[in-house]
Amino acid sequence: MLIRKPADLRPADVTPKSVYLDRRKFLAAVPAAFLTARELLSPRGRALAGTKLNNVTKSPFSTTEQMTSPDVVTHYNNFYEFGTSKNEPSRNAQNFKTSPWTVSVEGDVAKPRKFSMDEILKLAPLEERIYRHRCVEGWSIVVPWIGYSLSALLNAVQPTAKAKYVAFESYWDLKQMPMARPDMAGIGFPYVEGLRLDEAMHPLALLSVGMYGETLPPQDGAPVRLVVPWKYGFKGIKSLVKIKLVSGQPSTTWNLANANEYGFYSNVNPDVDHPRWSQAKEQRLPSLFKNHPTQMFNGYASQVAGLYSGMNLKKNY
Ligand SMILES: Nc1nc2c(c(=O)[nH]1)N[C@H]1C(S)=C(S)[C@@H](COP(=O)(O)O)O[C@H]1N2
Ligand SMILES: [Mo]
Numbered sequence: 001m002l003i004r005k006p007a008d009l010r011p012a013d014v015t016p017k018s019v020y021l022d023r024r025k026f027l028a029a030v031p032a033a034f035l036t037a038r039e040l041l042s043p044r045g046r047a048l049a050g051t052k053l054n055n056v057t058k059s060p061f062s063t064t065e066q067m068t069s070p071d072v073v074t075h076y077n078n079f080y081e082f083g084t085s086k087n088e089p090s091r092n093a094q095n096f097k098t099s100p101w102t103v104s105v106e107g108d109v110a111k112p113r114k115f116s117m118d119e120i121l122k123l124a125p126l127e128e129r130i131y132r133h134r135c136v137e138g139w140s141i142v143v144p145w146i147g148y149s150l151s152a153l154l155n156a157v158q159p160t161a162k163a164k165y166v167a168f169e170s171y172w173d174l175k176q177m178p179m180a181r182p183d184m185a186g187i188g189f190p191y192v193e194g195l196r197l198d199e200a201m202h203p204l205a206l207l208s209v210g211m212y213g214e215t216l217p218p219q220d221g222a223p224v225r226l227v228v229p230w231k232y233g234f235k236g237i238k239s240l241v242k243i244k245l246v247s248g249q250p251s252t253t254w255n256l257a258n259a260n261e262y263g264f265y266s267n268v269n270p271d272v273d274h275p276r277w278s279q280a281k282e283q284r285l286p287s288l289f290k291n292h293p294t295q296m297f298n299g300y301a302s303q304v305a306g307l308y309s310g311m312n313l314k315k316n317y
Pocket of ligand 2: 078134135136137232233234
């Protein structure tokens with residue numbers, strides 16, 4: 001067996017008390033490898049079963065770091081609507097109905113409207129962007145997403161001067177997602193997220209409709225999700241149905257669940273530890289070890305640090 005107890009896992013981290021309703025409290029304290037070595041090492045069939053996306057251009061924002069295999073990325077997921085274990089979304093989301101689909105873009109905008117998926121796919125040229133993705137739990141992957149800057153969609157509805165933040169909401173339907181209940185998942189639904197308007201307008205903030213050359217698999221947030229590569233993965237809200245421009249800071253799911261541990265900003269920061277584990281290093285899947293150094297803003301500091309000049313990043317975590 002390759003499973004070993006890493007040096008940074010203290011006995012206190014694996015003592016499960018009052019963790020029944022907060023899976024992340026328990027799961028995150030245990031390195032991903034500890035629970036899923038079998039998943040990561042066993043061979044599987046075809047990973048994606050989407051539609052090929054054509055006319056996708058390469059983006060200068062892509063990293064040259066080695067991509068994670070699609071098999072890992074599509075079978076090691078966080079999508080609590082379909083179960084809280086990493087291997088549940090790939091099984092439970094297979095019949096998720098993602099067509100027809102509309103995204104309502106509303107609030108403090110001059111031209112509120114609903115976009116069909118067809119309209120979203122055609123709104124701007126599709127780009128492949130190979131981004132690092134760092135989950136707050138300590139694992140990371142490198143994914144060739146397909147999409148375009150969220151700013152293209154926001155500009156289409158013309159934000160007014162009142163708009164200072166953007167609030168996002170995921171699809172929620174107990175018939176298709178019977179586990180999407182607070183008593184089962186330990187978080188509220190629908191899943192909600194938010195960004196400051198200038199963060200949302202930053203070119204790196206990606207509205208993603210695909211990965212590995214194809215449309216998104218259901219477990220990765222089909223048919224359209226957000227990817228904010230300089231922030232912890234939970235800011236990348238999946239299966240978007242609503243985007244609302246607002247004047248005040250929106251509520252966010254993990255902050256509502258545990259404000260002490262998950263802030264609004266959640267920028268990747270190796271110097272600000274989670275209250276119960278260090279964020280200095282990460283487990284780059286499929287590695288079994290948490291030995292890969294975590295970079296400030298997940299390696300995107302030269303592009304995004306300016307958004308936070310003058311802000312205390314330890315206080316505004
Ligand atoms: N609606 C919704 N969006 C979500 C989540 C979720 O549970 N529900 N999990 C988040 C977390 S914690 C992470 S790390 C990423 C995982 O994306 P992936 O499974 O495609 O790697 O999705 C984020 N978006
Ligand atoms: Mo995450």
